[in-house]
Amino acid sequence: MTEMPETEIQTNFAAAKAPAVETSLRRFISDFTENRIAVCALMVLLVVVLIAVFAPLISPQNPYNLAEIDIMDGRLPPGSASMSGMTFWLGTDDQGRDMLSAIFYGLRISLGVGAMSGFIALCLGTCIGLAAAYFGGRVDTVIMRLVDLQLSFPAILIALMLLAILGRGVDKIVIALITVQWAYYARTVRGSALVERGKEYIEAAHGLALGKVRIVFRHLMPNVLPPLIVVGTVQVAHAILLEATLSFLGIGVPITKPSLGLLIFTGFEYMMSGKYWISFFPGIALLITIVSINLVGDQLRDVLNPRLQR
Amino acid sequence: MAGDKPTLVVEDLKTFFFTKSGVVKAVDGVGFAVRRGNIMGLVGESGCGKTVTGFSIIGLVDSPGRVVSGRILFNGADLLALPAQQMQRLRGTRIAMIFQDPMMTLNPVLRIDTQMIETVRAHEKVSRQEAWRRSRDALGRIGIAAPEERMKAYPHQFSGGMRQRVCIAIAMLHKPDLIIADEPTTALDVTIQGQILYEIQKLCRETATALIWITHDLSVIAGLADQVCVMYAGKIVETGDVDPVLDEPLHPYTRGLIGSVPGHSRRGQPLTQIPGMTPSLLDLPTGCTFRPRCPRADGACLESPQISAPLNGRQVRCFHPHVGEGA
Amino acid sequence: MSVFIIRRLIQSSLVIVAMSLIVFFSVNVIGNPVDILINPEFDQEEMDRAIKALGLDLPIWQQYLHFVKNAFQGDFGRSFVFGESALKLIIQRVPATLELAFTALILSILIGIPLGLFAGLRPDSPVSKTIMGGSILGFSLPTFWVGIMMIMIFAVVLGVLPSTGRGETVTILGIRVSFLTWDGLKHLLMPAVNLALLKISLVIRLTRAGTREVILQDYVKFARAKGLSDRRVIFVHVLKNILIPVITVIGLELGNLIAFSVVTETVFAWPGMGKLIIDAIQLLDRPIIVAYLMIIVFMFVTINLVVDILYSVLDPRVRLQDIKA
Numbered sequence: 001m002t003e004m005p006e007t008e009i010q011t012n013f014a015a016a017k018a019p020a021v022e023t024s025l026r027r028f029i030s031d032f033t034e035n036r037i038a039v040c041a042l043m044v045l046l047v048v049v050l051i052a053v054f055a056p057l058i059s060p061q062n063p064y065n066l067a068e069i070d071i072m073d074g075r076l077p078p079g080s081a082s083m084s085g086m087t088f089w090l091g092t093d094d095q096g097r098d099m100l101s102a103i104f105y106g107l108r109i110s111l112g113v114g115a116m117s118g119f120i121a122l123c124l125g126t127c128i129g130l131a132a133a134y135f136g137g138r139v140d141t142v143i144m145r146l147v148d149l150q151l152s153f154p155a156i157l158i159a160l161m162l163l164a165i166l167g168r169g170v171d172k173i174v175i176a177l178i179t180v181q182w183a184y185y186a187r188t189v190r191g192s193a194l195v196e197r198g199k200e201y202i203e204a205a206h207g208l209a210l211g212k213v214r215i216v217f218r219h220l221m222p223n224v225l226p227p228l229i230v231v232g233t234v235q236v237a238h239a240i241l242l243e244a245t246l247s248f249l250g251i252g253v254p255i256t257k258p259s260l261g262l263l264i265f266t267g268f269e270y271m272m273s274g275k276y277w278i279s280f281f282p283g284i285a286l287l288i289t290i291v292s293i294n295l296v297g298d299q300l301r302d303v304l305n306p307r308l309q310r
Numbered sequence: 311m312a313g314d315k316p317t318l319v320v321e322d323l324k325t326f327f328f329t330k331s332g333v334v335k336a337v338d339g340v341g342f343a344v345r346r347g348n349i350m351g352l353v354g355e356s357g358c359g360k361t362v363t364g365f366s367i368i369g370l371v372d373s374p375g376r377v378v379s380g381r382i383l384f385n386g387a388d389l390l391a392l393p394a395q396q397m398q399r400l401r402g403t404r405i406a407m408i409f410q411d412p413m414m415t416l417n418p419v420l421r422i423d424t425q426m427i428e429t430v431r432a433h434e435k436v437s438r439q440e441a442w443r444r445s446r447d448a449l450g451r452i453g454i455a456a457p458e459e460r461m462k463a464y465p466h467q468f469s470g471g472m473r474q475r476v477c478i479a480i481a482m483l484h485k486p487d488l489i490i491a492d493e494p495t496t497a498l499d500v501t502i503q504g505q506i507l508y509e510i511q512k513l514c515r516e517t518a519t520a521l522i523w524i525t526h527d528l529s530v531i532a533g534l535a536d537q538v539c540v541m542y543a544g545k546i547v548e549t550g551d552v553d554p555v556l557d558e559p560l561h562p563y564t565r566g567l568i569g570s571v572p573g574h575s576r577r578g579q580p581l582t583q584i585p586g587m588t589p590s591l592l593d594l595p596t597g598c599t600f601r602p603r604c605p606r607a608d609g610a611c612l613e614s615p616q617i618s619a620p621l622n623g624r625q626v627r628c629f630h631p632h633v634g635e636g637a
Numbered sequence: 638m639s640v641f642i643i644r645r646l647i648q649s650s651l652v653i654v655a656m657s658l659i660v661f662f663s664v665n666v667i668g669n670p671v672d673i674l675i676n677p678e679f680d681q682e683e684m685d686r687a688i689k690a691l692g693l694d695l696p697i698w699q700q701y702l703h704f705v706k707n708a709f710q711g712d713f714g715r716s717f718v719f720g721e722s723a724l725k726l727i728i729q730r731v732p733a734t735l736e737l738a739f740t741a742l743i744l745s746i747l748i749g750i751p752l753g754l755f756a757g758l759r760p761d762s763p764v765s766k767t768i769m770g771g772s773i774l775g776f777s778l779p780t781f782w783v784g785i786m787m788i789m790i791f792a793v794v795l796g797v798l799p800s801t802g803r804g805e806t807v808t809i810l811g812i813r814v815s816f817l818t819w820d821g822l823k824h825l826l827m828p829a830v831n832l833a834l835l836k837i838s839l840v841i842r843l844t845r846a847g848t849r850e851v852i853l854q855d856y857v858k859f860a861r862a863k864g865l866s867d868r869r870v871i872f873v874h875v876l877k878n879i880l881i882p883v884i885t886v887i888g889l890e891l892g893n894l895i896a897f898s899v900v901t902e903t904v905f906a907w908p909g910m911g912k913l914i915i916d917a918i919q920l921l922d923r924p925i926i927v928a929y930l931m932i933i934v935f936m937f938v939t940i941n942l943v944v945d946i947l948y949s950v951l952d953p954r955v956r957l958q959d960i961k962a
Contacts, residue, residue, distance in 0.1 A: 149652065152889075152941060154896040157933065164918045164926045165663045241779055245900055248781045249915050264782055268904075271789050272800070283782035290777040298773065370861055402864030409862075414855035418954060419877050428873075429863045466954055480863065 031303040038299030045292040048285075052111045055104040060086060063097035063105060064256075071096045075270070078277050091277035093266055099277060102263055103285045109259040110286065113170065114240035117177035121239075122232055124178065125185025126224075132186065133193030144190070147183045155180040155242055163251045173252050177239050188231045192224040226304035233297030237290050244286055260286045315386065316343040317487050317520040318367070323380035325359075325366045334591045336362040336375065338544035341617075344488070344537070347518035349511065351535035351552065353528060353567070355588050359544040360524045364490045367522075368407050369397045385487060403433045406481035410493040412473035416465035422476060423461035429483050448479040453509055471502035478510065485517055492524045507534055528567055532556055537623075540564050543589060543599040546617065550624030560624065560631040562604045598629070606630040645945055649938040656934040660927060661704050708931060714924030718917070723928035727910055731932075732812045733803060734909030737901065738894040740816065740829040745836035746887060752837075753844025754879075758871065760849065768841060775838025780897070784831045784904035791827060799824050801906035828905040832898060836890055843886055847879035854878075881952050888944035892937045 033039055051058065061068050078091040078099075090099035132143040150158070162176040244261030246252035248268075253259050258266075260282045267278025325337040336359045344350045352360045365371045367382055369389065382389040384405065389397065401407075409415040416425060426445035430436060436444075442461075449457035452475045465473055474494055481489050491510070495503040511534055514521045523535060531538050531552060539549040540561065548561040559565040566584035586603040589595060595602050597612040604611070610629045617627045707713065713723040756765040792800035804824030806813040815821030851857065852875060860870045899911035906912070910929060917925035 149655070152652075153934075153937060154893040156899065157896040160896075160899065160914065160918070161660075161663075161930055164930075237777070241777075244779050245781055248779075249900065249903055251915070251918055261779075261781075264779075264785065268785060271785055272793060274789075274793060276789055279782065279785050283779060283786070286779055286782065287777060290779075291774065294773050294777050368862055370858060372858075398864055398866070400864070401862055407859075407862040409855055409859055411855065415859040417856040417860070417874050417878070419881065419952065420874070428865060428869065432863065432865045432869065464954070477859075 028303060032299055035299045035302075038295055041292040041295035041299075044288060045296060048107065048289050048292065049111065051104055052107040055108045059098075059101035059104045061098045061101040063102045069096045069098075075275055075278075077275070078281075090281045091275075093263075093278045094270070099281050102258070103260070103282055106258055106260040106263050106282060107285060107289070109170075109253060109257050110240055110244060110261070111289070113174060113177065113243050113253070113259065114236055117174045117243075118181065118232065118236040118239050120174075121178045121181035121235070122185050122228070125182040125187075126189045126228065128182065129186040129189030129191075130193055130224075133190045140190075143186065147187050150183045151187070155238065156245065159242060159246055160251070163246065168251065168254055170253055170257055173243060173246065176246075177243060180242065181235050181239060184231055184235055185228065188227050189224055192227050196223045230297060230301045230304055233293055233300060237293040237297065240286075240293075241290060316345045317385060318344045318522075319381075319383040320363075320367065321381040321383070323363065323366055323382065324378040325362050325371055325375060326378050327375040329374055332592045335544050335594075336591060337366060339380075340541070340544075340546050341380075342537075342539050342546065342549060344520045344522060346487070346520055347515060348537065349514060349521045349523055349535045351531035351538040352522055352524045352541060353526065353531055353538060354541035355526055357588055357591065358541045359591075360541050361492050363541070364407065364492050364522065364524050367488075368401060368405055368490060370407075399433065402429055402486075403484040404486050405488045405490070406484075406486040408474070408477050408481050408489065408491040408494045411497045412470060412477050412494075413465065413497075415477055416473060418465055420464075421461070422463055422465065422468075426461070426476075426480055426483065429480055433484060444483065445479070448483050449476065451513070452476075452479045452482070453505075454479070469502075470498050471506065474498060474506060475509070478506070478513075482513065482517070482519075486519060488520045488522070489514070490522045490524070493526070494523075495530065496525065496527070503530075510534075528556070528571055540567070543594060544591065545599065545627060546625075547600065547628065548624075548626045550622075554622070554624060558632075560626040560633065561600075561628050562606055562630070562632065563600050565632060566603075598627075641949060642946060645942050649942050652938050653934060657705065657708070657931060658701070660930050660934075661701055713928035713931065716917075716922050716925050718920055718922045718925075723924040724932075726925065727913060727928050727932055730908060730910045730913050732814065733907060734895060734898050734902070734911060736814055736816060736825070737828055737832060737898050737907060737909060738891060740825060741832035741836065741894050741898075742887065742891055744829055744833040745840050745890075748833075749837045749840025750844050750883070753841040754848055754871075754876070756841065757845040757848025757852065760845075769845070772838040772841045775841075776835055778834060780831060780835060781900050781904050783834060784828070784901060787827050787831060788904070798827055803908055828901045828907050831904070832894060832901045835897070836887075836894065839890065840883070840887060843883050844879060847883055848875065851875050851878045881948070884951065885944055885948045888947060889941065892940045895936060896933065 056062065063069060074092055074094050074096040076088055076092045078089060080088050080091065086098070088098050088100070090103070092098055093102065128143060132140045158180050159176040162179060163172060166172040166175065243252055243259060244264070247259050247261030248265045250265065253262055255262065263282040264279045264286075267275070267280070267282070270278050319341075320343070321341050323337055323340045324335070327334040327336055338359070340359070340363055342350065352363065354360045362371065362375065366377050367384075367389070371377060377390055380390065384400070389400075392400075416422070423442060423445060426448070427438060427441040430441035430444055431438075446457045446461060449460065454460055454472065454475055460468070460472075465476075468476065477494070494510075495506050498506065507530065510521070513519070523531070525531065535552050537550065538552050538555050539546050540555075540563065541547065542563050548555060548559065548564045555564065556568060559568055563584070570583055584603055589599060589602070598604070598607070598615050601607040601611045608630075613629075615627050615629050617625050618631075619625070711722075711724050715721060716723050716726055719726055752768050756768045759765050788800045791798040802824060804815050804821035805818040806815045806821060807817045808814075809817075816825055857870060857874055860874050861867075865874075895910075898907075898909055899915060901907065902909045902911035903915055910933075913925065914929045916922070917929070
């Protein structure tokens, strides 16, 4: 058989390689922005976070400074004006606090507790998961049994149990939230790490006698990161919701640091008399936060899920 | 049988897939005919469009694919012009299909008898007992011993060969005029393959059922089929009766395929290979799609060759066929 | 089959033992057991007597055995608040919680599966997109807040449904149930829907994902190649394959519903276990807390066990695998 012309072979090869010019980061961003709803959600989320961070600066009133509130302003409907001429855009609660400000401060606590516990749980869970995957054998089995055991119980039950024993306080709530979440991270990380561990490039890296730590961080982590991010967003949303629920039940954050959940609880007793705004608006704020996190998380999942990638 | 109208005539069939990355011309102008009781082999590498051809005939092309043009004349009637309801009535009764991997074709959570009985009762108003009887008899005919017992089982309790026999039995329940078999023995052991091939051939001869056997394995075709169609990148490149095509292949691709079957080379001689790879259907070469891999290609091949007029029942799509040469 | 059951039984027992250890040691090691188990209102003499009676002067492992022995007899101590046996108080409330949880479960199945099936079969239709959007809303909503809003809308503003409490009950086999009376149903509706909201979203998503996966399978194509009607393909071939994983998840969710009823019961003042435990935590009624935790662990383990057995019954591959083993 005659030889295939050189140029033909080269053009075939070149054509095969062409699309790989984009970096994965750029591709990720362009994939993510395909869904406009998710982008909107991301914007909303950023606004929420900014509000939470800068709450003291942008609130019309500091609702926890006793000097600034007047009980005569209590239970006013949205849009009313105060004695001092300030407009209560979202009404006031029973103590005369401006709901808008209370919500801003409340977002701070809700997000702060949720994010902090999520972050610590992520670190903790990741270390445990990596350890389980890396050491394998007995260590792995024990850790996984523990994870399974914990995950077979509903989060609210575990949190209830812990808070019943530990009592109230922001730190106790954070501990409870961490305890509830670490197992998800550990399981996800272990799963990814095991998959990666079996792959050939790890063996190759071992073959090159690269240090263990380096293997873990340079090679395992980038592949473990995507599912971790997806789980992370879902978990943070859960954590925020859980904290709100626990605070509403009266076993969460103390009155001195009211999160949105506690605000809703305060308004609970007024719902029968039609003063809806005390519970309604904090709930909306909570809803907006959670929905945006979930929408962003959904899109992240679709983008990062290798199976769906065309 | 000369004078008989062929059971199936496919004319210039085009099935395209409209994907995000572009239009994939999976089947691009395919045409052939199959007579009663004859076995037609549809041969080609993975991705050449042979399976999609099969699906197009039975009307199960899933989106984003669609039959774009052509005619499929089944016993004279154009299937592509039939309303969906009628097509559904034909499926399973006059046209049946057997798939490649019997583990996944039978529903794992339903019993064998359920899956057979429903096929009978979907098309005929018979009692459960009658449907059950027919199913049992069909299993017996395909060579399954003690069919009453086996019918109560679930698919995963059978071996691969048994499962495929069940699928064949299901296909033959309503004594169809045409069976399309899509690589039915590829997933099975060689010995089982031989048995199944024998059974199918026997059944088709007995019932005068036309059979289209889709495969990438030429050696199967050699022993089984009456006619053969060789497909490449969505088009038929050569067709004719089996023995002449295999003894004196006209198209360079057919020649390459035969050459790469180990039995054909002499001991100690390196296997002849077709250089290069099958092109991606999104990025086909200009002109003849086989040109980049063809040892006989030249400037003329930058045009797309048409299929030749039938000569002794043979047709080829090439500007430089191997006329007058042996294998 | 029996090997499977025995193995699961052993596993379940181990879990209960583990949980009892955790509960016991949390109560006796983390807090001061004297404060926790003995009513702080007692004077010194009564305390000493109680300490002796509770065996708190014994070594810890003996105390644990004591605890277990009492547990088997159903004795978890007396409630500080009510003075009665903690176990008895909780058991009295169980039917109300179960009624709520089961109703929510049934609602989530009846609403969730059809919607999820539709969304999976026609993923691009606007109705499907609405359903999926709604499901995101479903599990982002804070249940307690929705409950409050429901009360405000239906009870306060519209006045069509009662706002709190359980309705009239009827006694069957010694258990009081309220869904058999019209009044009972009216009281049951809002709390059950509230509790079900989260689960409906979950079921929709699960069913949709399952449908989309199953629809691509070869056996669905083969069923169509046999000429079966679309209806049969969907409702027999597709549905049966989806139902197996979906039902098992839903079964496990029953446990979650029972735990989560804590919230709904608080909002709607539904007299179940959940309200009892929340009050107990706030009032530091420790015997009730201990009894509740043990009972709920027991319930959980039982539910998991039943679901596992159910799964093996439904999926012939699992069932027959065990026979071969």
